[in-house]
Amino acid sequence: MAKILVVTSGKGxxxxxxxxxxxxxxxxxxGHKTVIVDFDVGLRNLDLIMGCERRVVYDFxxxxxxxxxxxxxLIKDKRLENLFVLAASQTRDKDALTQEGxxxxxxxxxxxxxxxxxxxxxxxxxxxxxxxxxxxxxxxxTNPEVSSVRDSDRMLGLLASKSRRAxxxxxPIKEHLLITRYHPERVSKGEMLGVDDVKDILSVDLIGVIPxxxxxLKASNQGVxxxxxxxxxxxxxxxxxxDRLLGKNLPLRFIEMPKQGFFARLxxxx
Amino acid sequence: MNLFDFFRGRQKQSSASVAKERxxxxxxxxxxxxxxxxxxxxxxxxxxxxxRKYVNIGNDDVVVALENQGSCSILELNITLPER
Numbered sequence: 001m002a003k004i005l006v007v008t009s010g011k012g013x014x015x016x017x018x019x020x021x022x023x024x025x026x027x028x029x030x031g032h033k034t035v036i037v038d039f040d041v042g043l044r045n046l047d048l049i050m051g052c053e054r055r056v057v058y059d060f061x062x063x064x065x066x067x068x069x070x071x072x073x074l075i076k077d078k079r080l081e082n083l084f085v086l087a088a089s090q091t092r093d094k095d096a097l098t099q100e101g102x103x104x105x106x107x108x109x110x111x112x113x114x115x116x117x118x119x120x121x122x123x124x125x126x127x128x129x130x131x132x133x134x135x136x137x138x139x140x141x142t143n144p145e146v147s148s149v150r151d152s153d154r155m156l157g158l159l160a161s162k163s164r165r166a167x168x169x170x171x172p173i174k175e176h177l178l179i180t181r182y183h184p185e186r187v188s189k190g191e192m193l194g195v196d197d198v199k200d201i202l203s204v205d206l207i208g209v210i211p212x213x214x215x216x217l218k219a220s221n222q223g224v225x226x227x228x229x230x231x232x233x234x235x236x237x238x239x240x241x242x243d244r245l246l247g248k249n250l251p252l253r254f255i256e257m258p259k260q261g262f263f264a265r266l267x268x269x270x
Numbered sequence: 271m272n273l274f275d276f277f278r279g280r281q282k283q284s285s286a287s288v289a290k291e292r293x294x295x296x297x298x299x300x301x302x303x304x305x306x307x308x309x310x311x312x313x314x315x316x317x318x319x320x321x322r323k324y325v326n327i328g329n330d331d332v333v334v335a336l337e338n339q340g341s342c343s344i345l346e347l348n349i350t351l352p353e354r
Binding site: 145146149150153154157161187189190191192193194197200201202 | 284285286287289290292293294296297300301304
């Protein structure tokens, strides 16, 4: 049975699109036919992160309005055989999506794909609501920072009450916490919330920790999902996250500070 | 913590632990509000008005709280009357 996964956070700029691109690409790398759907109508960016911005002809809103069919709007990834992108519309306003329209598109995608990854816009308005409404599982992207953690908690409340599963009294959406832009050195200095702090506050199962990494900007500059940079720390952390999502039990990596020598510890490095 | 920090004596509470404390408080508070129906503030306001017809009380002298215990909801009213 196909699964609908939403990547959400409440707060903007925490790494939702980076994560959607990495998760979708990672699932396709593991052999699952996957589509990533951009719900950020008016401010689309998934196409840029995936490197397919010049191949967008029809978008999500065109399909909802019947101006194009799904096959015309789905953009096939150039690198992976079983990966597709459905871009958001850049010109329409954010009310262009309707619940019925989104439901029809998602149900059609479920027939064809194993995973439908929904990249939610920031905020808690219509786009964000529709992105999570039909979800089976949710990845809540959180930075170790007060406003992001608080907004994530708000999203958890909405996932539990305002989704189709909640309204139909079905099993709740399975929630996974993904901490991004983690800085082990600052955590050890007491300048940043640690993994356990964020877990304690939100009490959600942790699926991964992505370190703050130069590789993320480098990847987005080039339009390559960072998970394809398998030499980078962030790429490897996302790869571990995919394995956990698929049921493997892996220890967390990149959450400890690199070891300092004896003298550095004694006299303080920098 | 290095040698110099050690001689300087323990630093005061780190900013991360301040953040954690603040978040734990605000998140618990907001979770509580999430489950309370939105008519409670209006109910409290009207109760104050009714009671004021008979006794002079302040706006904060009526506390309304809704508690859920399993399948049972308890509406708790706490009214502080002025001293005579």
